[in-house]
Structures are given as C-alpha cells and as structure tokens.
Amino acid sequence: MKALSFIKYTFLTIGLALIAAALYFYQKQHAFQEKALTAQGTVIELLESTSDNSIVYKPLVLFKTKEGKEVKFTTSFSTSPPSYSMGESVEVLYDSAEPNSASINGFTSLWLGPLICGVLGIIFFLIGFFIILFDKVKQREIRYLRENGKRISTKFAHVKFNNGLAVNGRNPFLIYSQWLDTNTNELYVFKSDNIWFDPTDFIGTEPIKVMIDPKNPKKYYMDISFLPAMKN
Incomplete structure (x- = not known):
C-alpha cells in the first residue's frame, strides 16, 4: 500500500x-x-x-x-x-x-x-530507518525462498482482518492456509502478507502455493501472485 x-x-x-x-x-x-x-x-x-x-x-x-x-x-x-x-x-x-x-x-x-528536537529527531529517524530495514530484510528472505525454497501446495483455510495494523482507519486482510507434513504428521498454518482489499472472491479451489525453508518450515513465503494488482 x-x-x-x-x-x-x-x-x-x-x-x-x-x-x-x-x-x-x-x-x-x-x-x-x-x-x-x-x-x-x-x-x-x-x-x-x-x-x-x-x-x-x-x-x-x-x-x-x-x-x-x-x-x-x-x-x-x-x-x-x-x-x-x-x-x-x-x-x-x-x-x-x-x-x-x-x-x-x-x-x-x-x-x-x-x-x-534532537531526541524527537532520533526517535522519528530510527522508526523510519527500522521500517525500511525490516522491508529490505524481508525482501531478501523472500528472494532466498523463491530461489532455494521448497514449493508446497497448501489448502485454503480462511480470510481475516489483520487487527494489529491500521492505516487511515483501514485494516488489511490476511489469507490463511494449512499444510500437513505427512512425514512428521505435523500441521502447519501459513498466512499471507497484508492485502489491502478483500481477496475472498479471487480465491478459487486451487491449492495455494507456499515456499518454505526445507530446514525450517516456519520460514516461508505465500505466493499470492494469483490475486489482481490493486492500482489505487
């Protein structure tokens, strides 16, 4: 956004x-x-x-x-x-x-x-700096998972609001999906990045692709490229 x-x-x-x-x-x-x-x-x-x-x-x-x-x-x-x-x-x-x-x-x-002025300036600067740094680190992790991650097919679970974030009074949406690792019989739940429109109508019956780190499935990236791009 x-x-x-x-x-x-x-x-x-x-x-x-x-x-x-x-x-x-x-x-x-x-x-x-x-x-x-x-x-x-x-x-x-x-x-x-x-x-x-x-x-x-x-x-x-x-x-x-x-x-x-x-x-x-x-x-x-x-x-x-x-x-x-x-x-x-x-x-x-x-x-x-x-x-x-x-x-x-x-x-x-x-x-x-x-x-x-100095204290407020440092606080504002650090907030902006760490937001930008977090974005950079996250994008690097996504690139790594796209290039080296294991692609799995997950089952759509539900869509819900991200109540922990609000911009101009609006909360983004999150897509949740789940995957059962048959080797360990462990169930994993994944969530997408923030989506600033309701994606419900654009989620079909096809599995949702997720890239996971084979060594640690808790590190993952949900591929939501099937959603339309929001232009405003």
Missing part, C-alpha cells in the same frame, strides 16, 4: 529535519554563549498560562545591562510547578546588541529546545 511507503519515508524525513534543527539551535546557542555578556537578574513575576487543562508558569526576569538599561524578558518555556520563585536571583546571558533576547543561564533555558 502506498500509504505505508509514504509513512516510512515521512518518519525518516521528519527525523532528519528535527536532527538538523537540533544542530542548528545548538550552534546558535553556542555562538550566543560565546559572545554573551552576563548580568544578575531577578524574577519579578510568574506568568500563568493554561496547557492541557493545567496551569503552567514562566518567569518574568528584570536585569540591568552594562550601560544601566533595565530590561525585562521571559523564557520560551513554561513549567508546573514553577521552575523559579518570586524574588529569586538568576544569572542572565544577553547580547549587547539585542538585550531583549536575553536568556537565563541554565540548562533548561539554553539547551531544552535543542535537546527536545
């Missing part, structure tokens, strides 16, 4: 974009620290706002520049409970050319943004 292919590359792209953003913000903060001047500031107010039906707070800080100009600023993040208290003294970093863009000299104020 095209949606699944779109999802894995979307996760990969978002991950790379977030990692790039994290590196950008890190370099920006590092450059800011290199040229920033320091001053002592005081938390003069805790500004309230609502987030997810709870009250959060961010500090309003007052400090004086080297030239004696009073500047007020607030952080870009809010917390609950408050990270600072009224009247608390904090060290301030500021650019003499843009004192209003000052920041409290603390890990959260300086590095929380790059850290969040």
Whole structure:
C-alpha cells in the first residue's frame, strides 16, 4: 500500500529535519554563549498560562545591562510547578546588541529546545530507518525462498482482518492456509502478507502455493501472485 511507503519515508524525513534543527539551535546557542555578556537578574513575576487543562508558569526576569538599561524578558518555556520563585536571583546571558533576547543561564533555558528536537529527531529517524530495514530484510528472505525454497501446495483455510495494523482507519486482510507434513504428521498454518482489499472472491479451489525453508518450515513465503494488482 502506498500509504505505508509514504509513512516510512515521512518518519525518516521528519527525523532528519528535527536532527538538523537540533544542530542548528545548538550552534546558535553556542555562538550566543560565546559572545554573551552576563548580568544578575531577578524574577519579578510568574506568568500563568493554561496547557492541557493545567496551569503552567514562566518567569518574568528584570536585569540591568552594562550601560544601566533595565530590561525585562521571559523564557520560551513554561513549567508546573514553577521552575523559579518570586524574588529569586538568576544569572542572565544577553547580547549587547539585542538585550531583549536575553536568556537565563541554565540548562533548561539554553539547551531544552535543542535537546527536545534532537531526541524527537532520533526517535522519528530510527522508526523510519527500522521500517525500511525490516522491508529490505524481508525482501531478501523472500528472494532466498523463491530461489532455494521448497514449493508446497497448501489448502485454503480462511480470510481475516489483520487487527494489529491500521492505516487511515483501514485494516488489511490476511489469507490463511494449512499444510500437513505427512512425514512428521505435523500441521502447519501459513498466512499471507497484508492485502489491502478483500481477496475472498479471487480465491478459487486451487491449492495455494507456499515456499518454505526445507530446514525450517516456519520460514516461508505465500505466493499470492494469483490475486489482481490493486492500482489505487
């Protein structure tokens, strides 16, 4: 299904974009620290706002520049409970050319943004990467079974939804078949890859071909090439 292919590359792209953003913000903060001047500031107010039906707070800080100009600023993040208290003294970093863009000299104020972007970026990237890697490994296994596997004829059992996967509110279908190994009197049940339309009407009375690893029948590939190709 095209949606699944779109999802894995979307996760990969978002991950790379977030990692790039994290590196950008890190370099920006590092450059800011290199040229920033320091001053002592005081938390003069805790500004309230609502987030997810709870009250959060961010500090309003007052400090004086080297030239004696009073500047007020607030952080870009809010917390609950408050990270600072009224009247608390904090060290301030500021650019003499843009004192209003000052920041409290603390890990959260300086590095929380790059850290969040970096962590989310790695998570998104790894999800996309492992989906793509899983597909590559699976395709390699299928090629091996097609070239080296033992072809067996299995009996159609039933069709059911794959409730473990949903895309845009839709669940794919799975074809189940079974095969009795007369040498061991063991019954094996096989299932197809995900099918994004109901295949029931296209399953005839002919046996369903399955390629198995002779050394391990649990490794197999069901041949569903008899089904029509879905074009949308």
